[in-house]
């Protein structure tokens with residue numbers, strides 16, 4: 001029987017693999033299917049194609065209760081390498097506080113010589129700094145904007161903007177390497193020159209060693225959720241989003257202009273040397 005709240009359904013499941021080769025190189029680890037942070041632009045919605053659920057994206061999470069045993073078995077045959085957490089969920093979403101699967105898998109991976117690259121929107125990650133300390137781990141957070149009112153609408157159950165900034169600062173105090181992903185920056189809401197400069201200044205102040213910026217992408221199943229939010233909050237922005245997502249020339253023009261604003265804002269904030277890959 002699934003344990004449930006009125007809004008979220010949590011199921012226990014068993015998995016065959018938990019660590020998978022990533023198309024970007026290295027591995028990715030996902031201890032959960034689904035993510036209750038419920039970001040409107042979430043690309044991981046495509047998982048519902050392979051794991052259909054009656055609930056909307058963001059309202060369910062499947063807990064891979066045998067994740068640790070599965071990882072132990074997989075590690076017998078795998079060479080150490082880089083592991084990204086997580087590609088199809090947030091490894092530190094609220095259920096992780098109870099199940100601690102991501103934490104236990106990180107412990108195993110670090111014992112076996114793997115290097116971890118963490119990207120999360122949840123302050124729970126700070127719980128695990130004790131096992132990261134002195135190990136090859138880079139702790140990153142994702143921010144789409146510094147505006148908490150935008151965060152509440154676009155990422156309703158993720159940690160606050162300030163809590164994520166606090167994670168970066170706490171990680172740095174622990175001597176951990178840190179990074180920030182600004183993305184997807186939101187057309188007409190958080191992609192302006194002054195928004196980008198404020199984000200980069202925050203990154204500089206937090207002392208992160210790497211900064212990435214991502215644009216909104218036309219991934220499967222994303223548009224209906226984004227359009228629903230826009231219709232409710234910013235109907236005047238619908239044409240802009242349609243153009244940047246679905247009009248080939250309109251998108252190219254948008255990305256060129258965004259690239260220019262990013263590089264100018266990075267120069268102004270003095271972080272150009274830390275800017276990694278940005279919008280494509």
Ligand code: SF4
Nearest residue numbers: 035037038039042089
């Ligand atoms: S935190 Fe990541 S995986 Fe979770 S809903 Fe948001 S974008 Fe999707």
